[in-house]
Amino acid sequence: MSLILDVDHVGKTFVQGGLLSRREVEAVRDVSFSLDAERPEILSVVGESGSGKSTLAAMVLGRLVPTRGRILFEGGDVAAIRSRAGRRAFMARVQPVLQNPFEAFNPLKRVDRYLFATAANFVVGGGRTRAAIEERVDRALVEVGLTLAEVRGRFPHELSGGQLQRTAIARALIPEPRLLVADEPVSMVDASLRMAIVNLFGALRDRLGLSIIYITHDLATAYYISDRILIMRKGEVVERGAARAVLDNPQHPYSIALKQAVLTPDFG
Ligand SMILES: Nc1ncnc2c1ncn2[C@@H]1O[C@H](COP(=O)(O)OP(=O)(O)OP(=O)(O)O)[C@@H](O)[C@H]1O
Ligand SMILES: [Mg+2]
Numbered sequence: 001m002s003l004i005l006d007v008d009h010v011g012k013t014f015v016q017g018g019l020l021s022r023r024e025v026e027a028v029r030d031v032s033f034s035l036d037a038e039r040p041e042i043l044s045v046v047g048e049s050g051s052g053k054s055t056l057a058a059m060v061l062g063r064l065v066p067t068r069g070r071i072l073f074e075g076g077d078v079a080a081i082r083s084r085a086g087r088r089a090f091m092a093r094v095q096p097v098l099q100n101p102f103e104a105f106n107p108l109k110r111v112d113r114y115l116f117a118t119a120a121n122f123v124v125g126g127g128r129t130r131a132a133i134e135e136r137v138d139r140a141l142v143e144v145g146l147t148l149a150e151v152r153g154r155f156p157h158e159l160s161g162g163q164l165q166r167t168a169i170a171r172a173l174i175p176e177p178r179l180l181v182a183d184e185p186v187s188m189v190d191a192s193l194r195m196a197i198v199n200l201f202g203a204l205r206d207r208l209g210l211s212i213i214y215i216t217h218d219l220a221t222a223y224y225i226s227d228r229i230l231i232m233r234k235g236e237v238v239e240r241g242a243a244r245a246v247l248d249n250p251q252h253p254y255s256i257a258l259k260q261a262v263l264t265p266d267f268g
Contacts, residue, residue: 001036001038002036002037002038003034003035003036003037003072003075004035004036004037004073004074004178004179004211005034005035005060005071005072005073005179005211006034006071006072007031007032007033007034007056007059007060007069007071008032008069008070008071008072009030009031009032009068009069009070010028010030010031010032010056010059010066010068010069010070010071011026011028011029011030011031011066011067011068011069011235012026012027012028012052012055012056012059012064012066012067012068012235013025013026013027013067014027014055026235027052027055027235028052028055028056028059028066028235029052029234029235029236030068030069030236031052031056031069031230031232031235031236031237032069032237033230033237033240035179035211035213037074037178040205040209040210040211040212041205041211041212041226041227041228042201042202042205042211042212042214042225042226042227042228043211043212043213043214043226043227043228043229043230044214044215044216044222044225044226044228044229044230044243045057045213045214045215045216045229045230045232046215046216046217046219046222046229046230046231046232046258047231047232047233047258048217048233048258049217050234051232051233051234051235052232052234052235052236053183053215053232054183054215055235056232057096057181057183057213057215059071059078060073060078060094060179060181060213061094061096061181062078062079062081062087062090062094065079066079073090073093073094073179074093074178078090091175092122092175092176092177093175093177093178093179094177094178094179094180094181095172095173095175095177095179095180095181096172096180096181096182096183097168097169097172097180097181097182097183097185098168098183098185099183099184099185099187099188100188101156101161101164101165101167101168101188101189102156102161102164102188104168104171105156105164105167105168106156107155107156107157108155109155109156110153110154110155111151111154111155111156111159111164111167112137112148112151112152112153112154114171115137115140115141115148115151115167115170115171115174116133116134116137118171118174118175119133119134119136119137119140119174120133121175122136122174122175122176123136134148136174137170137174140170140171140173140174141166141167141170143170143173143204143207143208144166144167144169144170144173144200145166145200146163146166146167146170150163151163151167160193161188161189161190161193162189162190162193162196162197165185165186165188165189165193165197166197166200169185169197169200169204173204173208177210178209178210178211179210179211179212179213180201180204180210180211180212180213181212181213181215182201182212182213182214182215183215184215184216184217185197185214185216186198186216186218186221187216187217187218194218194221195221195224198214198221198224198225199225201214201225202225214226219247219258219259219262220262222243222247223243223244223247226243227242227243228240228241228242228243229241229242229243229246229247231246231250231252231254231255231258233254238252238254238255239251239252239254239255247259
């Protein structure tokens with residue numbers, strides 16, 4: 001079995017506070033999991049606020065260096081990537097999807113500019129013509145249910161939140177990555193559009209063979225779309241397994257409480 005991602009006993013400790021109030025926070029503790037290159041899947045990471053999900057994502061994306069353990073992407077240590085060229089090659093394979101699509105785009109800049117710039121950055125060699133760049137951008141937009149004709153010349157506020165999040169996902173697809181790391185990608189999107197976005201993740205997994213790490217508070221979408229789930233609490237994975245099996249029949253008290261919180265209407 002060849003692994004696209006191997007997270008091996010990873011931990012991250014932050015030092016918070018000043019000279020007199022200095023304290024260490026173990027944001028991630030001894031987390032291990034892997035993703036199989038031949039069997040693309042959506043792995044959901046679920047847990048309450050502060051459980052270490054974004055810290056884990058940042059380490060997978062090479063933005064934070066683990067304090068302990070290591071993360072291998074296609075066999076290479078992510079933390080050992082130092083050169084610009086190495087970083088760029090890595091980013092072509094592993095792309096983030098941000099929480100707030102309005103943060104991913106400057107409000108004063110037309111969204112197609114970003115898409116063209118990303119394509120120009122990643123289309124290499126003799127194919128780097130205007131036509132090749134536009135073709136690549138259009139292909140990525142079609143993957144998310146849009147077209148270049150629909151977004152050409154538009155400013156971010158001229159697209160709906162759902163369209164803008166799709167455009168952000170299209171931008172992430174331009175380098176033809178193998179892994180998407182989506183940290184709360186639907187939490188800023190209107191509830192009625194969430195299912196459409198997570199369905200899109202499912203389609204990208206099936207059509208493009210993309211592996212996706214889907215970080216969310218939303219057990220409903222995690223249940224619906226993910227193949228596997230990790231439940232995190234205070235930096236640790238407390239439960240893991242096939243998503244439906246875990247959520248149908250959670251074993252750990254925290255997982256049970258998490259599920260109860262979703263099922264119990266809050267009239268408070
Ligand atoms: N750069 C940092 N410096 C210091 N402490 C940090 C830093 N980033 C995160 N932390 C701490 O690490 C812990 C985990 O934070 P993290 O952002 O990973 O949680 P999360 O699960 O993503 O939460 P949320 O659901 O609110 O996004 C928290 O206690 C947080 O305060
Ligand atoms: Mg977070």
